[in-house]
Amino acid sequence: MTRPPAKAPAKTLAPVVLIDLAVLLLAGGGLAWLVLRAQATLPYHWDWSVLPQFLAYTAEDGSWRAGRILTGVAATVRLSLWAGALALVIGTCAGLMRVSQRLFWRLCGGAYVLFVRNTPPLVLIFLFSYFLSGQLISTLGLDAAVAGLPEAQRPLAEALFGPLRQMPGFLTAILTLALIEGAYMAEIVRAGVQSVEQGQWDAAYALGFSRRQTLIRVVLPQAFRRMLPPLTGQFVSTVKDSAIVSVISIPELTFQAQELVSATYRSFEVWTLVLVLYLALNLPCSLAARWLELRLQRSDRGA
Template identity: 35%
Template structure:
């Protein structure tokens, strides 16, 4: 109930527009195209009951868990890589600055789908054997541990999952680095000069003065970038990674319930992203309140 009290007029307008859009789609299909709606099978696409083994995960639930895995792992890795690139961008060493800038500009100016194809079909085949990632994925695939299944899902697709996570992390890190760079550069120069005047080293300056303030300022935009990352996981389906969108396409083919499945997939994405968006706005309001 507290969440609904915090909603503003704009939130209700967005929810009303979303409900109106879904209603318009339903009306068009039900009365104009004469589509035979059947939502009864949707729950079984997530969980079904086997008389012998009991309740089992179905394709959509497996895809949803893979979506969460890809999003969490990619978010962690992209934050680490993005922070490294941001520190290189603000470095006083020119070669580090230009190297990071070249990487960021290269990634940001390539469409994500093109970047995904280039990395998955060309780069990963060259670097995975060298880095031992392929042998590591094969070793995990041979394990019967429940822990491996929890963290990586279906053992057959572990290498695909790792490739997708690395690719998405590299792509998102370019944008995360710009968020961190903006946060670092927002810290007043007078604070840095004051720190250096008392003998603080460059490392100590970044660790104790600049980064704590920068990280606090970058949390809301990082949450916003996480929303983009979650939506970008859908492009993993083009390289047969078993995430939520890919699972939806499989259920459409097997069941023939085209609109029911895709509307369900859209609703799940909307709930996750809208909840994160509301959380991001709350963080911004909290920070503004602290400043005042």
């Protein structure tokens, strides 16, 4: 009669938890010491009481108005959402071009990716700004069309794109940022499509699917699950990279912070607030993507 195999001793997580807590305490203590040391040694008078008025203030008529920082946050959110959505479209198209069977499309997609990824973003910002704002938008008559919007449509347009007088520059920033981020998303899409096993293609062809049907119905749904983490990281990067359009005077969060620092000389307070706000914008995106990734994994195991 054989003995049943002995059960392995249950693993305890106590040492791991204690180590994690110790690391967190050390990191928190080091950060607190650094802040206190900076306050004690730097020849700078800290004044955190000035920050609330940068977020919101009371006008002369008693109504609440958004401050410069809050206005910049709204502009950053609008810019990131529009640029991220457009970059996903551009990146998906360029990524599919990169895996096309036709040499012409592969060359076009590869040229776009290589051009953008090997050029400094600041140079592209200035180049596209001069070309789009200075030439294309005026040629297309977009500025005149914006100025001629009916009064009933103006509130919706301002909610979507900000003040109408700034819309041509804002659209330029959206398109420029989307073209830059789209090149990186194109490589994510290409890698995601190529990661799907060849057997999936062969099985779809055996069922009578064309290449386009196979790509849409079989390959892309599987590739999307694998592309979700890097796409989320790229969208977070889009939110952070939106700060670069401040060099062409787009009134987003970084530009508003620069204006406040120039006017009030409260550098540490303003930039600390900006740091916290960027974290507040990006952390929910990362957590939502992680939740969606875990949900997709559970659905796969259930299937």
